[in-house]
Amino acid sequence: MARPTKILSAALLATALLAASCGGGDDTDGTASGNGDSNLPTCPVDAFKKASGRTEVVMWEGSYVGRNNAALHAIADAYNLSQNKVTVRVEKQGATYDELRRNYEQAMNGKNLPAIVAGEDTWTQFMVDSGTALPASQCIKVDKDPRAKMADLLPSVAAAYTVDGVQWPGSFAVSTPVLYYNRTAFANAGLDPDKPPATLAEVKAAAEKLKAAKLGTSGPLVMKMDPWFIEHAVTGVGETVVNNDNGRDGKRATATTFDNPAVKETFAFLADMKKAGLLNAVSNSKLIDHYLAVATQGSDMLFETSAAITLIAGVVAGNLDLKKELGDTVDVNIPAGFKVPFEVGVGVYPGLKAPGKGQIGGSAWYITTTGSDAVQSAAWDFLKYFNQVDNQVKWTREGSYLPVRDKAQQELEADPSWAGSLIGRWITTAYNGMKTLNADFPGPLIGPYDVFREDVAQAMESVTLQGTDPAAALKTAGSSITAALKKYNDTNF
Amino acid sequence: MGKRRNVRQWALAYALLLPSLVVFAVFAYLPLYRLVHFSLYQQSSRLGGGERYVGFGAVWDVLSGERFLQGTWITIKFLIFTVPAGIALGVLLAMAAHRRLKGIKIFQTIFSSTVASSVAVSSVVFLTLVNEQIGLLRNVSWLSLKSPNSALFAAALSSVWQNLGLTFVIVLAALQTVPEELLEAAHLDGYGAVRRFFRVVVPLISPALFFLAIVLVVYGFQAYAQIELITGGGPLRSTETLLYRITKLQKNTDLQVGASMSLGLFGLTFLVALVQFRLLERRVTYGN
Amino acid sequence: MATDAPRRGAAIGWYVLLSALSLIVLFPVWMTIARALSDGSATLFARTPSVLPYSPIQWDAFSRAFTEGGLGRPLLVSGLVTLIIVAAQTATAVGAAYAFAFLEFPFKRIVMVLCAATLLLPIEVTLIANIQTLQEVGLVSPSQGFGEAIGALTLPFLAQAFGIFLIRQGFLGIPKDLRDAAQLDGYSDLGFLRRVAVPVTRPVIGSFVLIAFLSAYNQYVWPRFSVKTNRWDTVQLALRRFGLDNPDQLNLGFAAAIIAALPVLVLLLVFQKQLIRGLTAGAVK
CATH class of the missing domain: 1.10.3720.10 (MetI-like)
Incomplete structure (x- = not known):
């Protein structure tokens, strides 16, 4: 058996190689097309009204859990009841954005995309390039329905999702990082609980005080090694992370700009904090450890998303059934009825120079182009419904996503029972932080943002977990990302 | 036998073979062809963008690139951690349990019991020992999942345990074929226990040990669940074996890299198979 | 090797060795059972890990794996x-x-x-x-x-x-x-x-x-x-x-x-x- 098998399988491999290399395949001419808006798809407004029966709109998401998820489903159900031409069906297609993205790209092969996809904030360039998205501004332009235009949409939100004058997604679930801190520990360490640190330098000073008071023994600041925090700090002082003006000057990014002072300073912050024993660095692949560190008082300050506000407020109040809250996908492991024995505060995310600024986070909803006119127009109709102020209020009140319309925030603040509540106060803090964002500098556009995040997370981890020199870590990440940018631009034919 | 009978026999043979051949064609040879194809063509990231020929140079770039080499190295480290230890422990258990004692069957059953655990089961089992939050041994530094230097070892340990049953069973079966007269003769010649083991027993069970080595190497190449469930590939990608990497490369635009790496994995499996065939040939000589 | 029936003393020695090896092989299984019998949050919040189940012992994990875990x-x-x-x-x-x-x-x-x-x-x-x-x-x-x-x-x-x-x-x-x-x-x-x-x-x-x-x-x-x-x-x-x-x-x-x-x-x-x-x-x- 031995010999013939060997020879034959070698021959087989050779044949396969030959066949595959000669075999045609639908080769394309390879001309790269830019993203100029001359050939943008048109929006078939109201086409569904002429269709017979109800048009089904499938929406994919991979990030809404607990109350966020319930709020989304409630709004979709209410929409379905409010008219008889469209049925919206929300499907969870992954427990993480990565999984959702994989499913989305795989569905591109089979051409069975959903009508709406709730993509991560990092997807913008990919959605623009993929040829699968119907830009919302195409619909806004031609739709005479007054609901189509949102004059009070926060300029920073619009700017983040606008590329070359075209706004791509139609609806949003916006979040921003905030500082959660243990007010009790602050007081015990002689810090003012009403004055959370506003800059990274102040965070370090506070951490030193906490450490001197023997509080936060695992490192007073706990932080997941999530590049989001770096990007915020860097964008906040108006610096870029990739070239071509963060990929926004009409040309796609082709290289990183990690040698600018803001990037270096942010990484130096990580390295210094770690060296001084002030940082409890948690690997980016961990889902729960950083929450736990705060719950068990191993750490007293936490950088996390504002989307966790409802959850944390519930834990603090001790009145949340966490299991029900989180469903079976997310993972904060505080047992039901657990009440933290300390007071928690929320502060605006501390920047390099000033608090706030940063860039828009969360997710955005895109209409896809592969559906029929009826499906595309029905999807747009649902987004218009979702964007109405009353639904936006519901979206914020029941989940923790920040209002994107000023009218929604005003309506919320007018309700004293909300504005005075822990959640209301915290959301307002986060909202005020988000309002400081610079609409003229809305953060980077990166095609392979997933690779960017992965590589920067690796750099952060090797600095904080392995003690690598920040410059060396950044260099490794930089060259890997630059290669990914090149590959991305090459594959977008 | 007439011609008609011949033809009938041919028809019967192919009818019996047809189901197997169809499965092999569709799920072994077609994918081999497609892997080669995907490795030579870059898929577009654009809807309906098709593909573009990138050629063997691109395949070579992947196979000589850092990600492939690093994945290969991690896979090899995984083999170094699992194969020798697996064999040694299998021999130890088998030597201990290969004797005439009342109730020895009970011990033999216990030693072979880990055959019942799948990779997923044994990974979950080992979470009770090595997980950084709840593991009994979470503070043992050489098993720590927190460090890139030790995490792979923790994952490998679960594989060693899971394979114990198999290695034990195979070595025991081999030991049972060793003629007792031979050992007695060696004993009479004044060989001590250690010499008897290395001079008489090991050569006689060496085919089984080689077989075991091959099986464990193949298992090592296929390691996936223990990585996903115990380490998640981290920290710092230190436990991303080749297969683990490949599975992360299934997006359209990654297919070229993923397929090239799959062919690389195929090449490595092929090498192991060559060794295995050599071995079989040698064993034939032994047998005669 | 499987040779002469060993003397009594030697036999006891072998039993001790075999039992010890059995304990090692089965230890991870025991740990899994012990953790299955402990409340999940008790396991998570235990300051020092224990080889025993954390009290109070919960026997229903096996049935709950079906009812709640599906x-x-x-x-x-x-x-x-x-x-x-x-x-x-x-x-x-x-x-x-x-x-x-x-x-x-x-x-x-x-x-x-x-x-x-x-x-x-x-x-x-x-x-x-x-x-x-x-x-x-x-x-x-x-x-x-x-x-x-x-x-x-x-x-x-x-x-x-x-x-x-x-x-x-x-x-x-x-x-x-x-x-x-x-x-x-x-x-x-x-x-x-x-x-x-x-x-x-x-x-x-x-x-x-x-x-x-x-x-x-x-x-x-x-x-x-x-x-x-x-x-x-x-x-x-x-x-x-x-x-x-x-x-x-x-x-x-x-x-x-x-x-x-x-x-x-x-x-x-x-x-x-x-x-x-x-x-x-x-x-x-």
Whole structure:
């Protein structure tokens, strides 16, 4: 058996190689097309009204859990009841954005995309390039329905999702990082609980005080090694992370700009904090450890998303059934009825120079182009419904996503029972932080943002977990990302 | 036998073979062809963008690139951690349990019991020992999942345990074929226990040990669940074996890299198979 | 080595050693049981880990793995998938083995080599191409239904080369006299296969069935990527979901791992001899 098998399988491999290399395949001419808006798809407004029966709109998401998820489903159900031409069906297609993205790209092969996809904030360039998205501004332009235009949409939100004058997604679930801190520990360490640190330098000073008071023994600041925090700090002082003006000057990014002072300073912050024993660095692949560190008082300050506000407020109040809250996908492991024995505060995310600024986070909803006119127009109709102020209020009140319309925030603040509540106060803090964002500098556009995040997370981890020199870590990440940018631009034919 | 009978026999043979051949064609040879194809063509990231020929140079770039080499190295480290230890422990258990004692069957059953655990089961089992939050041994530094230097070892340990049953069973079966007269003769010649083991027993069970080595190497190449469930590939990608990497490369635009790496994995499996065939040939000589 | 019956003192020494080794081998299993019996959050918040269950001991994790963890459904999926694979692999292997062992036909040698060479193409190597193919035909998709999922889980494993050659080896061991006698009795090929060849090689086929069961039931990688929705998770995939996903259900996850191993453990205890023969088929022959 031995010999013939060997020879034959070698021959087989050779044949396969030959066949595959000669075999045609639908080769394309390879001309790269830019993203100029001359050939943008048109929006078939109201086409569904002429269709017979109800048009089904499938929406994919991979990030809404607990109350966020319930709020989304409630709004979709209410929409379905409010008219008889469209049925919206929300499907969870992954427990993480990565999984959702994989499913989305795989569905591109089979051409069975959903009508709406709730993509991560990092997807913008990919959605623009993929040829699968119907830009919302195409619909806004031609739709005479007054609901189509949102004059009070926060300029920073619009700017983040606008590329070359075209706004791509139609609806949003916006979040921003905030500082959660243990007010009790602050007081015990002689810090003012009403004055959370506003800059990274102040965070370090506070951490030193906490450490001197023997509080936060695992490192007073706990932080997941999530590049989001770096990007915020860097964008906040108006610096870029990739070239071509963060990929926004009409040309796609082709290289990183990690040698600018803001990037270096942010990484130096990580390295210094770690060296001084002030940082409890948690690997980016961990889902729960950083929450736990705060719950068990191993750490007293936490950088996390504002989307966790409802959850944390519930834990603090001790009145949340966490299991029900989180469903079976997310993972904060505080047992039901657990009440933290300390007071928690929320502060605006501390920047390099000033608090706030940063860039828009969360997710955005895109209409896809592969559906029929009826499906595309029905999807747009649902987004218009979702964007109405009353639904936006519901979206914020029941989940923790920040209002994107000023009218929604005003309506919320007018309700004293909300504005005075822990959640209301915290959301307002986060909202005020988000309002400081610079609409003229809305953060980077990166095609392979997933690779960017992965590589920067690796750099952060090797600095904080392995003690690598920040410059060396950044260099490794930089060259890997630059290669990914090149590959991305090459594959977008 | 007439011609008609011949033809009938041919028809019967192919009818019996047809189901197997169809499965092999569709799920072994077609994918081999497609892997080669995907490795030579870059898929577009654009809807309906098709593909573009990138050629063997691109395949070579992947196979000589850092990600492939690093994945290969991690896979090899995984083999170094699992194969020798697996064999040694299998021999130890088998030597201990290969004797005439009342109730020895009970011990033999216990030693072979880990055959019942799948990779997923044994990974979950080992979470009770090595997980950084709840593991009994979470503070043992050489098993720590927190460090890139030790995490792979923790994952490998679960594989060693899971394979114990198999290695034990195979070595025991081999030991049972060793003629007792031979050992007695060696004993009479004044060989001590250690010499008897290395001079008489090991050569006689060496085919089984080689077989075991091959099986464990193949298992090592296929390691996936223990990585996903115990380490998640981290920290710092230190436990991303080749297969683990490949599975992360299934997006359209990654297919070229993923397929090239799959062919690389195929090449490595092929090498192991060559060794295995050599071995079989040698064993034939032994047998005669 | 298995030599003279040892003296009493030596025997006690061996029992001590064997017991110690047994404890080591079984220790991880004990830890899993201990954690299955402890409340999930007690496990998480324990300051120093213990080898014992944390009090209060909770006995209901094994039933809750079904009621709250929904383990029943994955068990059914696994059962069905395993059944299909084992039945199909046995049938296709017996057929192919018979053709290779007893029939003459053109290109026999090439066909045999083609079959053997598939051993070089395990599912791990062909994974991404096979997933791609099944995606294109719609069996693997986020909206896959029951039939599609079962198809995706089983189709690549309906035939397998190892079984063909193992059973062929068994067939070749049938004495020529028996064949000739059967021919004289006027048995057709299929009659011979059914009445003589299969019954005579039952031990080999039995061993193969057990091995096929083991590998089909324990699979992880292929199901992991061919099942795109929790609804059709196999047991092994369900373990991942339990994993550490749901912290106050940690104990259910550990209970589920024990439950998942039980079917194979039972097989191992009942069919120990056959299973061992199957496992060692390649090593000692």
